Amino acid sequence: MMKTAMTIAGADSGGGAGIAADLKTFAALGVHGTCIITSVTAQNTQGVLNSFDIPPDFIEEQFEAVIGDIKIDCVKTGMLSSPEIVRVAARLVKKEKLPLVIDPVMAAEAGGTLLKSEAVQVLIEDLLPLSVVVTPNVSEAQRLSGMKIRDISDASKAAKIISELGAKSVIVTGGHLKGTDILYSNGEFILIKGKLIKGGTHGSGCTHSAVITAQLSKGATLIEAAHCAKEFVEQAITLSFKIGKGAAPVNQIGHVLADAQRFRVIRNIEQALDLIINSQGFSDLIPEVGCNVAMGIPNASSVSDIAAVSGRIVRLKNEPHAVGCVAFGASSHIARIVLTAMHYNDLMRASMNIRYSEETLITCGDLGFSIASFRREDEPQGMSTMEWGVSDAINRVGKVPDVIYDKGGVGKEAMIRLLGRDAMEVAGKATKIAGAMKKF
Template identity: 45%
Template sequence: MISLTIAGSDSGGGAGIQADIKTFQELGVFGTTVITALTDQNTKGVHGVFKVTPQFVQQQLSSVLEDFSIKSIKTGMLYSAEIIEAAAAVLREQKIPLVLDPVMIAKGGEKLLQNSAVEALIEQLLPLTTICTPNIPEAEVLTGMSIKDSKDMERAARSILQMGSDWVVIKGGHTGEKDAVDRVYGHDAAFTMTTPRKKTDHTHGTGCTFSAAITANIAKGYTIPEAIIEAKKFVHLAISYPLFIGSGKGPTNHFAFNQQKGVCEVVVNEA
C-alpha cells in the first residue's frame, strides 16, 4: 500500500510533508512525496517560504508515478497557480483517488497559497478531486460565501461539489460549537461526525494529519465514508494527547493512535 503527498516541507516537523509521512507510517502505508515548497518555520510561526519550480514539481511527480503503484494521493500546500497547473497536468492523466486539502493560511496567519492561485485550484484540481477537506475559512474563500452556521456549511459544501469534487468535508474546528462537528457531503449522501472538543493550543498540523489519514485509509481499501470516519478518530486522538514541544503552538501527536492513548468514539448521524 503506497500513498503520495504533494505538499510543502515544514522544518518544524508538525505539518506539511512531515505530518503526512508520520500519518502514513502510523497507519501502515508507505509514503512517497512531491515537495512544492520549503518553509522556514517552527512552533512560533512561518518565517519564510522557498518555492520549488513548477518544472521540478512536475519532474518529481512523474518520477514517483512511473515507478510506484500509488493507491491514493493528497495535496497540501501548493503555493502558486503555476505549481497547481504543473501538478494538474500530470494528475489529469491518472485515475487515482485524490484528497485535496486546500491549504491557504498557516496557524499564525501566514499565507501558504497566493491569491492568484485560488482560481487555478478551483478550475484545475477540484474537477479531479475525490475528497476536498476545507476548514471554514478555506471553504469561504473557495465559494465566496460567508459561513456562520450549519446551513451555511451545507450550502458551501454543495457549491464545492458542483465545482467537481465527489465528496466534501467541511471541518468544524473554527465554530463555537461545544463539540467538534465535521460535516460530510457527497452527491447522494450526507452525514456529520461529532467528537468532544478539546481545548488546546497544540493543534499545529491537524488539517494535514486529517487529510493524510483519509489518504492512507483509501490506500488500505476503505470506502470513502469509512476512510473519513477513521481519519476523524486518528486526528481526535492526536489532538487529545498533544506533544508539548517547542515554545509556541505545538504539534498534534501522530503517535497517539498506535500508542492507544485512549478510545475515540465518533458519533455519526445523517445530515
C-alpha cells in the first residue's frame, strides 16, 4: 500500500510554503499526504500580510477525522503559531504515538512572524520530546538553543543543546552555513554536505522537513532521509521560478516533470524509429554518412537536452538499422539543428537528415512541404555550419520550414534536413517522401 504522511501546518495563500509545499513534496516522493490546517495566512511572495488561527477544537476535529480512517506512517509539524495550537498538536501526536518531524517554523522566508514568542517555550517543553528529529534553520536554532551561530562549529554546539532539550535528533539546515547541514543523533555529528545555491527562495525549510517525513514514512533511516532532503531541496531551489515580486517558491515537482519530459522524448523517438524501419523504401533515403532523428525537451538549452540515436541509422542489407540506442547528448551535430530551430520557434523540437537528390526535393515540393536552403560557401569564418546554415535558411523564408537543404561542399555530403514538432512528425514526413519517391 502507498505510505501516508501528515502535515500539521499553516496554509500559504501564495502556494509557496506550509501545507502547499508539504503536499507537493509528499506527492513528488510517492507518498500520500494528509493535512491538518492550523492557521490560514494572507501571504504572497513578499511576505505574510495577516493570519488567522484555526480554533484548537477544530484542529482536533481535522486530526480525528484523518486518523480515524487513514493509517499515518509519519507526521510533521510546521506553523504552530500559538501556545494553544502547540499544545493541541503535541497532545494529539502523543496520543497516537506517531513518529514526529518538527519544522520549528518561526518566520516566513519571504518575511513575517509565524510563531508567537510565548509559544516557543511551549514548543520546547511539550513538542520537542516527542520528536524523531527537529529541523531548525540557523535562525531557529539560535532561538531554540539561546546561542549565536556563526559557523559549523557553533551550529554543532547548538544542535547538541537542542537535543538536550528533548529532541531525539537535530538537523540544523545549512542555508546559512555554506550549504552544509549538521545532523546530531545518538551523540554523533554528521555533516550533510551540499552546495549553497544563491538567490532568495520561499518554502525550502518546509520542503526539507517534508522530504524527511516522506522518507521516514517509507522506512528510510534518518541519515538516508537527511541526504535525500539535501539533494531534493537543492534541485527544487535550482528549478525555482519567479511568480511574483518577491522570493521565488521552490519547485518541488520540477525534477519529476523534467524526468517525465525526457521519458516522453525517448519514447517518441523510439516510435519514430519503428515507423521508419518498417517503412518500405526508406533505406533509399539514408545518406552515405547515415541518418539520425533527434528531439529536444521543452525549453532545451544544450546538446544534453536533445536525444538522438547513438551511432546513427545506417543501411544494412538494404534495410534501415539503428546502430545504437536512443540517448540524450548522442549527436551534437543534429542537436545543434534542433536547438537552432527552437531558437526561432520553440515548438519545432525535432529533426531528421535524409539523402539529398533533386528528385527528393521535387517530391518534398509536391507534398506541399515548405523548403529553404543555405550555401556552405557563404558560411562566415569561425561559425558552426549547422547553427549558421539553419539560421540562414530560416531567416531567408521568415519561419522554420519543413525542409532545409544544402548541396554540400568539399568533403561534405549534400543533405536534406526535415524539421517538425516531434520525432514522429519528422518520421512521418520521411515516410511520405519514401512512398512518393516510387514514381522515380
